Amino acid sequence: MSAPTIDGRRLLDRLNELGEIGRETPEGCTRLALSDADMLARNLVQSWLLEAGASVHIDQVGNIYGMIAGANNSSLIMTGSHIDTVSRAGKLDGCYGVIAGIEILQSMKDQGLQPEQSLVVAVFSNEEGVRFSPDLLGSRVIAKDIDLDDALAVESRDGKAFCSELKRIGFAGEASPWKFLPKYFIELHIEQGPVLEASGKTIGIVESVQGHSWWQVSIGGCANHAGTTPMSLRKDAGMAAMRLACLLESLAADASLPLVATVGTFSLEPNSINVVPGRARFTVDFRDTDNARLREAEILLQREASALEDQGFSVQLQNLSRAVSVPFDLDLCDRLESAAVAQGASILRMVSGASHDAQMMAKVCPTAMLFVPSISGISHNPKEKTLPGDLVMGAQLLTDVLWSLANKH
Amino acid sequence: MSAPTIDGRRLLDRLNELGEIGRETPEGCTRLALSDADMLARNLVQSWLLEAGASVHIDQVGNIYGMIAGANNSSLIMTGSHIDTVSRAGKLDGCYGVIAGIEILQSMKDQGLQPEQSLVVAVFSNEEGVRFSPDLLGSRVIAKDIDLDDALAVESRDGKAFCSELKRIGFAGEASPWKFLPKYFIELHIEQGPVLEASGKTIGIVESVQGHSWWQVSIGGCANHAGTTPMSLRKDAGMAAMRLACLLESLAADASLPLVATVGTFSLEPNSINVVPGRARFTVDFRDTDNARLREAEILLQREASALEDQGFSVQLQNLSRAVSVPFDLDLCDRLESAAVAQGASILRMVSGASHDAQMMAKVCPTAMLFVPSISGISHNPKEKTLPGDLVMGAQLLTDVLWSLANKH
Numbered sequence: 059m060s061a062p063t064i065d066g067r068r069l070l071d072r073l074n075e076l077g078e079i080g081r082e083t084p085e086g087c088t089r090l091a092l093s094d095a096d097m098l099a100r101n102l103v104q105s106w107l108l109e110a111g112a113s114v115h116i117d118q119v120g121n122i123y124g125m126i127a128g129a130n131n132s133s134l135i136m137t138g139s140h141i142d143t144v145s146r147a148g149k150l151d152g153c154y155g156v157i158a159g160i161e162i163l164q165s166m167k168d169q170g171l172q173p174e175q176s177l178v179v180a181v182f183s184n185e186e187g188v189r190f191s192p193d194l195l196g197s198r199v200i201a202k203d204i205d206l207d208d209a210l211a212v213e214s215r216d217g218k219a220f221c222s223e224l225k226r227i228g229f230a231g232e233a234s235p236w237k238f239l240p241k242y243f244i245e246l247h248i249e250q251g252p253v254l255e256a257s258g259k260t261i262g263i264v265e266s267v268q269g270h271s272w273w274q275v276s277i278g279g280c281a282n283h284a285g286t287t288p289m290s291l292r293k294d295a296g297m298a299a300m301r302l303a304c305l306l307e308s309l310a311a312d313a314s315l316p317l318v319a320t321v322g323t324f325s326l327e328p329n330s331i332n333v334v335p336g337r338a339r340f341t342v343d344f345r346d347t348d349n350a351r352l353r354e355a356e357i358l359l360q361r362e363a364s365a366l367e368d369q370g371f372s373v374q375l376q377n378l379s380r381a382v383s384v385p386f387d388l389d390l391c392d393r394l395e396s397a398a399v400a401q402g403a404s405i406l407r408m409v410s411g412a413s414h415d416a417q418m419m420a421k422v423c424p425t426a427m428l429f430v431p432s433i434s435g436i437s438h439n440p441k442e443k444t445l446p447g448d449l450v451m452g453a454q455l456l457t458d459v460l461w462s463l464a465n466k467h
Numbered sequence: 468m469s470a471p472t473i474d475g476r477r478l479l480d481r482l483n484e485l486g487e488i489g490r491e492t493p494e495g496c497t498r499l500a501l502s503d504a505d506m507l508a509r510n511l512v513q514s515w516l517l518e519a520g521a522s523v524h525i526d527q528v529g530n531i532y533g534m535i536a537g538a539n540n541s542s543l544i545m546t547g548s549h550i551d552t553v554s555r556a557g558k559l560d561g562c563y564g565v566i567a568g569i570e571i572l573q574s575m576k577d578q579g580l581q582p583e584q585s586l587v588v589a590v591f592s593n594e595e596g597v598r599f600s601p602d603l604l605g606s607r608v609i610a611k612d613i614d615l616d617d618a619l620a621v622e623s624r625d626g627k628a629f630c631s632e633l634k635r636i637g638f639a640g641e642a643s644p645w646k647f648l649p650k651y652f653i654e655l656h657i658e659q660g661p662v663l664e665a666s667g668k669t670i671g672i673v674e675s676v677q678g679h680s681w682w683q684v685s686i687g688g689c690a691n692h693a694g695t696t697p698m699s700l701r702k703d704a705g706m707a708a709m710r711l712a713c714l715l716e717s718l719a720a721d722a723s724l725p726l727v728a729t730v731g732t733f734s735l736e737p738n739s740i741n742v743v744p745g746r747a748r749f750t751v752d753f754r755d756t757d758n759a760r761l762r763e764a765e766i767l768l769q770r771e772a773s774a775l776e777d778q779g780f781s782v783q784l785q786n787l788s789r790a791v792s793v794p795f796d797l798d799l800c801d802r803l804e805s806a807a808v809a810q811g812a813s814i815l816r817m818v819s820g821a822s823h824d825a826q827m828m829a830k831v832c833p834t835a836m837l838f839v840p841s842i843s844g845i846s847h848n849p850k851e852k853t854l855p856g857d858l859v860m861g862a863q864l865l866t867d868v869l870w871s872l873a874n875k876h
Contacts, residue, residue, distance in 0.1 A: 249695065250692055250695045251691075251692055251694075251695025251696050251697075251700075252691075252695075252696060252697075252700045253695070253697060253700070256700055268694060270694065272740055272741075282660075282661075282844060282845075283659055283660055283820065283821060283844070283846060283847065284727065284729035284731060284752045284754070284820075285660075285677060285679065285727070285752075285754050285819075285820030285821045285822075286658065286659045286660025286661075286662070286819070286820035286821050286844065286846070287660050287661060287727070287820070287844060288660075288661075288662060288726075288727065289716075289719050289720040289723075289726075289727055289728075290720070291660075291661045291662070291665055291844065294716070294729075296712075296730055296731075296733060297712075297713065297716050297730070300709040300712055300713050300730075300733075301713055303705075303706075303709055304706065304709050304710055304713060307698075307703070307706050310698050311698040311699070314698075317697075317698075318693065318694070318696070318697065318698055319698075320693035320703075320740075320741070320742075320743055321705055321706070321709075321744075322693060322705075322735070322738070322739050322740045322741060322742050322743070322744060323735060323738045323739065323740055324705060324709075324733055324734070324735050324738070325733070325734070326731070326732060326733050329731065329732045329733070330731050330732065331681055331731045331732055331750045331752055331787070332681075332729070332731060332752050333729075333731050334729055334731070335730075335731060341740045343693045343694075343740055343741050345693070345694050378740070410694075410695070411692060411693075411694030411695035411696065412692060412694045412695050413694075435691060435692070435695065435696060435700065436691075437692055437695070438692065
């Protein structure tokens with residue numbers, strides 16, 4: 059029995075329809091987790107799941123599951139993603155994986171197909187972490203990376219408890235978050251970066267999610283008159299910070315240690331045109347797939363901080379966040395690659411720089427991800443875009459692989 | 468007839484007394500130009516001038532002149548400085564030069580001495596330029612660097628006209644600003660920098676005031692996800708800006724071209740820990756005594772901006788302020804040096820990094836400046852300090868030189 063053929067037009071139309079919910083500007087939409095807009099989007103997605111013949115279940119953390127029972131109902135094959143967004147987002151991040159999953163179920167129904175194993179489309183709560191921190195909250199509970207009670211008690215930026223907002227929007231379910239533990243999990247997502255486009259490939263097989271280490275660096279020097287203080291008698295905190303920032307970046311650029319380093323924030327005190335800066339603060343975001351190399355980058359930062367202290371600067375380093383790299387299942391990656399090649403797609407084995415629910419699901423079962431290209435690598439932005447043909451190809455590839463897993467003996 | 472010997476104790480006491488006016492914190496005092504505090508300070512200084520037997524004159528821009536007529540009243544020998552301050556200032560900046568001048572007149576009176584030429588102590592309006600811009604306003608009018616009417620029309624940060632504030636505090640005088648044009652002008656001032664202290668010398672003979680060129684640099688790159696964007700595919704405006712800032716600073720530090728370069732302000736957009744900066748803005752403050760070298764630094768900045776544009780960045784350069792270097796009179800410097808050596812002082816020929824009224828007076832007559840050391844180079848700060856012995860030595864040296872000029876035939 060061959061895999062269902064999806065309806066590309068319906069997939070694209072539904073992406074547009076979902077993208078209208080929370081749209082506040084001509085291009086961008088804002089659908090923060092458990093907001094009114096999120097509620098409307100959840101209702102729409104739920105109606106599509108029911109239309110596709112799925113049974114719909116809501117768990118205690120608000121995750122939505124749409125299930126088509128298999129003929130031999132022994133295990134679950136799961137796909138899924140999220141439909142909450144950042145502020146002024148595009149239409150694809152998360153939604154693409156969810157709607158592609160629904161499209162599989164709808165196509166099966168349309169074509170009268172039933173798999174051997176059960177197929178589940180999951181819609182995870184609060185992936186983005188913009189309104190409620192930490193991110194990946196729905197899948198994080200499933201992975202037992204956070205206690206259910208702690209997750210429910212999380213407060214939003216505007217002082218609302220996660221559990222009360224869940225109730226308010228009608229998605230405080232009764233199912234256990236561990237009721238639908240799958241045998242395999244595959245997440246389909248836009249890349250959100252420029253790598254596929256630059257490589258000319260159309261399908262990314264994601265082998266791992268990068269780990270990260272975020273630091274706040276504060277350097278104290280001596281504020282002085284910019285006119286009267288010779289260069290040799292300065293203790294310029296701004297220059298010390300910029301040199302360190304450039305060094306960290308060049309290590310990543312030249313030696314790939316770590317893979318990427320980003321100085322995203324920077325400030326000076328007193329921040330006056332004619333005063334030598336007395337203090338500088340910046341953040342550095344290290345990411346690498348290799349946790350040992352991430353650790354090396356951290357040690358290097360500490361060594362450079364000591365060197366600055368030897369020069370008479372005061373340096374404070376504060377770790378803001380740290381997460382280890384998550385490898386995906388290589389057998390599953392191989393299976394994805396074979397299916398992609400069979401479909402005639404050009405593929406790239408790659409890593410994910412962004413976080414995804416799949417990295418939590420990887421703690422539960424063999425997991426992998428499929429990426430389709432992001433035009434100009436733009437994401438978290440109304441300009442987020444992928445070629446329609448790539449969106450359809452990615453969804454069909456997901457269909458083929460899930461179908462084969464659901465009918466594997 | 469030898470020069471009067473000043474009363475060091477009285478000099479130091481008066482510095483402390485004047486420093487109490489506008490004191491708002493345990494250490495700092497704020498006496499912005501034409502404020503109530505400035506009025507009180509002007510009244511005190513005027514009373515000291517009258518006590519010393521001087522005739523007091525106020526000109527149309529509020530400059531105060533205290534004059535002792537010479538026996539042969541053919542020309543004026545002038546010293547002076549200012550008594551307005553920045554916010555939370557110390558007690559010495561400006562005030563030292565004014566009170567030293569008054570001390571000369573008082574000592575002459577006490578010791579029954581009259582010079583051949585007239586001696587004038589000038590107290591210039593709005594030197595600091597904090598409340599009213601431009602700075603050096605009183606001496607700027609004398610030098611015809613700004614029209615008198617334009618100066619009187621200048622508005623304060625709080626929307627008050629300079630002329631109405633002058634009237635309000637009772638210092639809108641009737642004398643022409645060009646009534647007291649001197650034959651020589653010498654300003655005594657604290658260094659406000661660390662050069663004298665570092666050199667171990669006690670008297671600085673200032674040969675020139677540095678010129679400056681201030682620029683706002685804005686660099687546009689491409690904001691991107693810090694996790695998903697490989698180093699090789701970034702257009703990181705922050706890193707481009709930091710590299711350029713480090714280059715400008717290292718040219719000053721390594722090659723002294725220009726003498727000093729300061730990046731005092733710096734900001735990133737969107738200034739998010741996990742976003743590659745799409746825009747960076749910073750200021751650079753170049754200073755040099757050699758105007759050609761200052762121009763070279765500007766050309767270098769423009770060349771580096773073009774190089775960044777060739778790499779695909781957008782760069783805007785905006786000149787915020789430019790002033791040429793002002794040389795002082797070398798004969799007068801030599802006379803100051805001889806007098807200092809005769810007094811047993813150790814001297815350093817140097818440049819002033821800060822602006823002073825003397826640079827305006829240099830357009831009117833042969834002019835020079837004397838510096839005494841600032842402890843740790845600190846100024847514009849309640850911690851501004853100079854050793855009492857250095858303050859007294861500097862004032863006596865000024866006395867000796869003015870006396871010799873006033874009795875020169």
